[in-house]
Amino acid sequence: MLNYEKIKNDFPLLNKQFKEKPVIYFDSACMSLKPRQVIEAMNEYYFDFPACSGRSSHKLGELVTKKIKEARQIVARFIHASEQEIVFTRNTTEAINLLANSLDLKSGDLVLTTDKEHNSNLIPWQLMVKKKGIRHEIVRSNVDNTFDLEKYKELVKRAKLVSMVHTSNLDGTTIPAKEIIKIAHENGALVFLDVAQSIPHIKIDVKDLDVDFLAFSGHKMLGPTGTGVFYGKSNLLEKLEPFMVGGDTVEYSTYTDYKMLNTPEKFEAGLQDYAGIIGLGEVVKYLEAVGFDNIREQELKLNTYITEEITKLSKIKIIGPSDPKLRSGIISFYIDGVDMHQIALMLDEMSNVMIRSGQHCVHSWFNDKKIKNSARVSLYFYNTMEEAEEFIRCLNKIIKIL
Amino acid sequence: MFCIIALIVFSILGIFSATHRALAKEALDCVFRRITLRPCNTGFREKIKSQILVRLLNRSAFLARLFSRHFELLSWIFFILMIGSTFWVVKGGYNYYLYGSCNGLNQSGFCAFDPKGENNKVTEINTQCGAVEKKEENVTLNNVDLSSFPTKNIGSKDTVVLIGCYECDYTRKAYSDIQKLVREKKTNYIFAHYPAKENTNYLSEVGYCVYKEYGEKFWPFNNYLFTVDKVEIYQPEYVGTILKNFDFDVNKINDCINDPTTKEAVSNQVNQLVKTHLYGTPTVFINGKALVGPKPYRVYKSMLNKFIIF
Numbered sequence: 223m224l225n226y227e228k229i230k231n232d233f234p235l236l237n238k239q240f241k242e243k244p245v246i247y248f249d250s251a252c253m254s255l256k257p258r259q260v261i262e263a264m265n266e267y268y269f270d271f272p273a274c275s276g277r278s279s280h281k282l283g284e285l286v287t288k289k290i291k292e293a294r295q296i297v298a299r300f301i302h303a304s305e306q307e308i309v310f311t312r313n314t315t316e317a318i319n320l321l322a323n324s325l326d327l328k329s330g331d332l333v334l335t336t337d338k339e340h341n342s343n344l345i346p347w348q349l350m351v352k353k354k355g356i357r358h359e360i361v362r363s364n365v366d367n368t369f370d371l372e373k374y375k376e377l378v379k380r381a382k383l384v385s386m387v388h389t390s391n392l393d394g395t396t397i398p399a400k401e402i403i404k405i406a407h408e409n410g411a412l413v414f415l416d417v418a419q420s421i422p423h424i425k426i427d428v429k430d431l432d433v434d435f436l437a438f439s440g441h442k443m444l445g446p447t448g449t450g451v452f453y454g455k456s457n458l459l460e461k462l463e464p465f466m467v468g469g470d471t472v473e474y475s476t477y478t479d480y481k482m483l484n485t486p487e488k489f490e491a492g493l494q495d496y497a498g499i500i501g502l503g504e505v506v507k508y509l510e511a512v513g514f515d516n517i518r519e520q521e522l523k524l525n526t527y528i529t530e531e532i533t534k535l536s537k538i539k540i541i542g543p544s545d546p547k548l549r550s551g552i553i554s555f556y557i558d559g560v561d562m563h564q565i566a567l568m569l570d571e572m573s574n575v576m577i578r579s580g581q582h583c584v585h586s587w588f589n590d591k592k593i594k595n596s597a598r599v600s601l602y603f604y605n606t607m608e609e610a611e612e613f614i615r616c617l618n619k620i621i622k623i624l
Numbered sequence: 625m626f627c628i629i630a631l632i633v634f635s636i637l638g639i640f641s642a643t644h645r646a647l648a649k650e651a652l653d654c655v656f657r658r659i660t661l662r663p664c665n666t667g668f669r670e671k672i673k674s675q676i677l678v679r680l681l682n683r684s685a686f687l688a689r690l691f692s693r694h695f696e697l698l699s700w701i702f703f704i705l706m707i708g709s710t711f712w713v714v715k716g717g718y719n720y721y722l723y724g725s726c727n728g729l730n731q732s733g734f735c736a737f738d739p740k741g742e743n744n745k746v747t748e749i750n751t752q753c754g755a756v757e758k759k760e761e762n763v764t765l766n767n768v769d770l771s772s773f774p775t776k777n778i779g780s781k782d783t784v785v786l787i788g789c790y791e792c793d794y795t796r797k798a799y800s801d802i803q804k805l806v807r808e809k810k811t812n813y814i815f816a817h818y819p820a821k822e823n824t825n826y827l828s829e830v831g832y833c834v835y836k837e838y839g840e841k842f843w844p845f846n847n848y849l850f851t852v853d854k855v856e857i858y859q860p861e862y863v864g865t866i867l868k869n870f871d872f873d874v875n876k877i878n879d880c881i882n883d884p885t886t887k888e889a890v891s892n893q894v895n896q897l898v899k900t901h902l903y904g905t906p907t908v909f910i911n912g913k914a915l916v917g918p919k920p921y922r923v924y925k926s927m928l929n930k931f932i933i934f
Contacts, residue, residue, distance in 0.1 A: 561670060563667055563670045564670045564673060564674055564677075567667070567670050567671055567673075567674035567675075568674040568677055568678055568681075570674075571674050571675055571677075571678040572678050619681060619685070620681075622685060622689070623677065623681060623685055623689040623692050624689075624692060
């Protein structure tokens with residue numbers, strides 16, 4: 223059971239007001255709010271031990287090294303991985319680029335993606351098509367935007383890599399990852415999962431999924447911006463050539479040669495965002511304390527209410543399945559002939575209701591469907607029923623004047 | 625198109641407000657993107673539209689709906705109104721600077737910069753039956769013989785004529801500025817006393833005689849009559865004292881005043897002034913252009929500088 227008083231105290235933004243009204247933050251799929259505990263952990267680094275990790279042997283250096291190691295252990299435990307399998311990146315995008323550039327892909331190798339990929343899991347493969355001559359194919363969704371397993375089964379037979387978004391930021395639908403991975407492995411393909419939108423809402427267990435590679439960002443799961451995680455099975459990580467090299471990736475170097483460090487260090491070139499990584503460790507503790515069951519319950523309650531109310535408005539079309547249970551904390555909707563930016567801006571202006579509008583970095587899907595844009599409500603456990611009601615009240619008023 | 629409209633509107637409003645200056649910058653960015661053949665992706669149009677719509681929605685859903693559906697058309701209407709009103713404001717400011725009235729030279733309509741119309745107030749004079757209508761455009765020096773009036777700086781390329789009365793407040797207000805103008809610009813200067821008020825009618829003859837008998841000494845005397853307390857010039861006997869103070873021969877002046885030719889000359893002067901079709905004092909002619917009412921000094925000066933457009 224969630225304690226809203228505590229949650230409100232934990233998130234400083236929820237206590238702020240604009241134009242004498244509280245903020246109703248419904249844009250967590252883009253960027254989640256940060257709890258005080260995370261901010262304080264980051265501040266602690268800057269105030270008390272702002273030194274390098276893994277390099278300096280003085281007290282502060284050792285303290286940072288210890289904190290980073292702890293953060294890595296926490297994150298590893300969180301997804302049921304080992305410490306060596308956790309590579310810190312700036313975000314999911316960087317992790318996918320790392321994979322695309324490090325994996326031994328050859329001309330003609332097939333990479334499969336869904337038709338709802340974020341540009342971060344689309345453009346790197348399109349670039350590889352141009353650079354290495356790989357093939358890139360798309361598994362088209364069913365009419366209701368759910369995953370078409372039958373079509374996938376046909377395509378995966380020729381695939382070298384399946385690279386898919388776990389929960390779509392477009393409509394909140396989650397693909398049947400475990401089954402997809404199993405089928406891929408049966409066909410000799412590796413699987414990468416972009417869990418940036420799923421890991422803030424559901425428990426991810428890499429062992430249970432048996433996923434080969436996986437990535438997520440800190441900023442969507444209450445963590446700091448500029449932090450991300452790339453997971454890979456240790457035997458696979460060892461085979462990957464690093465994408466970026468430099469400081470702290472080698473054991474030694476001469477004028478003509480070098481010796482790489484082992485994973486994960488060989489992938490973490492240059493000075494890292496130590497404050498962010500420490501904050502990320504704190505995030506995991508916070509999420510575990512809140513509990514994924516509570517998170518899911520609250521999101522579903524709000525999503526169900528909003529979906530029911532929006533369905534009453536005949537003009538509005540929801541992207542994805544009508545059942546809110548299948549859409550995580552996301553309600554993405556549009557109205558034919560209406561610029562959804564207008565609605566988002568009006569909600570903000572009317573009652574500080576902050577939602578996202580546009581193509582949500584899934585331009586390919588919108589262009590294919592010839593839909594200009596959508597408005598996206600993305601919920602998290604810190605949202606309340608009162609906020610959802612205020613959103614619906616404002617939306618009703620806006621719809622009437624369009 | 626909206627970006628261009630917004631840029632113009634917010635640039636003008638931005639002169640007075642920092643908030644609008646920021647919006648003008650956004651609009652400029654939008655315009656720049658458009659002229660460099662890129663889409664305006666700043667969301668500027670939507671942002672402005674939503675702000676207006678929400679304000680309207682809080683008052684009337686009907687108005688908000690109307691605005692939402694005809695946003696482009698209404699933007700154009702407001703833009704045209706804005707341009708129109710801006711033109712009139714600029715023109716009004718220009719007119720005020722040059723003529724002392726937003727409405728143009730000697731026009732007495734409302735002016736925000738001179739709400740009481742101080743720059744156009746005159747001491748009205750009695751009109752005669754059959755007289756030409758009281759209009760600024762009818763006031764002229766054409767066919768008016770001013771040769772008998774006190775004159776100085778003869779030969780200057782510019783000519784200033786002041787028609788006023790000693791007792792009239794508005795003439796007194798303009799007088800010092802005219803003196804300053806004549807002094808600074810060394811213009812040809814003609815002074816004509818028009819007896820707009822009965823109390824000081826007799827001063828026309830006094831002035832005529834002082835100028836006739838003493839020439840240039842008339843000017844300090846004239847200055848004194850315009851600056852002294854009005855009560856002192858109501859009674860002819862006081863003026864005798866003033867004449868004495870200026871070392872004028874009072875008897876000689878009185879003889880001149882009582883001379884029938886003086887009466888005839890002064891009457892002739894008034895007749896000449898009537899031919900100007902003036903309707904109040906002060907009336908100032910600068911190189912033939914009439915300025916009715918006490919204008920700010922800059923107005924007189926700008927008439928000489930001749931940088932007038934409208």
